[in-house]
Amino acid sequence: MTSWKRMTAIIATAMIGSALVSSPASAGAGTYLLGPDETLGSGQSLGTANGIALTMQGDGNLVEYAPGNRPVWASGTNRSGSILRMQSDGNAVVIAPGNVAVWSTGTNGNPNATLELQTDGNLVVYAQGHVARWANGVSVSTGSNGAAEQASAILANRNITLQTVHVSGVVDNPDASARQNIVDTSNGLQAARSAYGGAPGGRVSLDPRMLTALRQIGAEGALRVSEIAGGSHSTGSRHYAGRAFDLDQYGGRSTTTIVNRCRQLGATLAQFESGNHVHCEWT
Known part of the structure; x- marks a missing residue:
């Protein structure tokens, strides 16, 4: 089934x-x-x-x-x-x-x-x-490969667009793009972080809870993911821990709808930021 x-x-x-x-x-x-x-x-x-x-x-x-x-x-x-x-x-x-x-x-x-x-x-x-x-189409892994399974499902969902460049316009490690973060995770690898501004570089495992929520919101309508582990963010950002994503297109849904949906799916912080994106994170 x-x-x-x-x-x-x-x-x-x-x-x-x-x-x-x-x-x-x-x-x-x-x-x-x-x-x-x-x-x-x-x-x-x-x-x-x-x-x-x-x-x-x-x-x-x-x-x-x-x-x-x-x-x-x-x-x-x-x-x-x-x-x-x-x-x-x-x-x-x-x-x-x-x-x-x-x-x-x-x-x-x-x-x-x-x-x-x-x-x-x-x-x-x-x-x-x-x-x-x-x-409802959910597939739950009770093993250690839940992140890879969720990432594979995200890649297969045509509703979800994953950016290949940073919003800042900075040309960085191509592995740190939102798309490559998901591709690498689907292959069982850690996701790359950026190394410009305040970003620490290196790699991090993406949180399955965060990926599950992203997959679910994408199943409900079109969206575009601008950043996951990449980009430069504030000190201590959950992006650097692999536990946050930013969305800048919502398929006609309001920012309030997306914020509330992130909260319903377990986000500990969800808000509209900088007038151009919704940020959702898990602790």
Whole structure:
């Protein structure tokens, strides 16, 4: 199922229909599956034997976590007290207080479908006969090569443009460009840092959490990455630690949307800087 990469977030009340019920069953503790008319309540989680979890957070965001509490996917919803319901019509829906649908898989018309969290990290809606109808496309590595896998996925995503030059215009080590940082990481190598201005030179391993977030934001729309480990930044910048990226094009999305999305995906600092880019970092 890891090849099923289509990811949608169709929020359409017309598709939700009459399957909203007032007293649904709840998923059993520790299960990896939501069956028809079962609900994941606020603060509850699905979980796999290898430590992957899908949590309906109290803030209303449905988030998938890899082992180590590393966020790898999120619905991007933020209505406190929301629940996730697997409706009997086959649609998985995040429902906010007041019975308001704020996110769905758009898979109605598949009665008695199930929502399954797989051990490979893929969250899938299966119709009867175990036919996949929707998936979030996540692939989680529980080994040491998570960064390489995420970097490879970033390179394969045509939504994501990786700059080959520095915003400063300084001609530097070509390995320190955003694109080459990702290429090298995909090949199991460390990413190069710049050696001009305050940059320290040398190489650094890119953080899988940061790469996962970049991959996710790119899956949701076009973007351009201007810097990762390269460029000259302030002293102690998380760029130099391989834990930050800068974006300067967002595919029509607002800077506020991108900042909030970085935060939802675990960034400890996300902000619009210098009037020309969004900076997101992980500690």
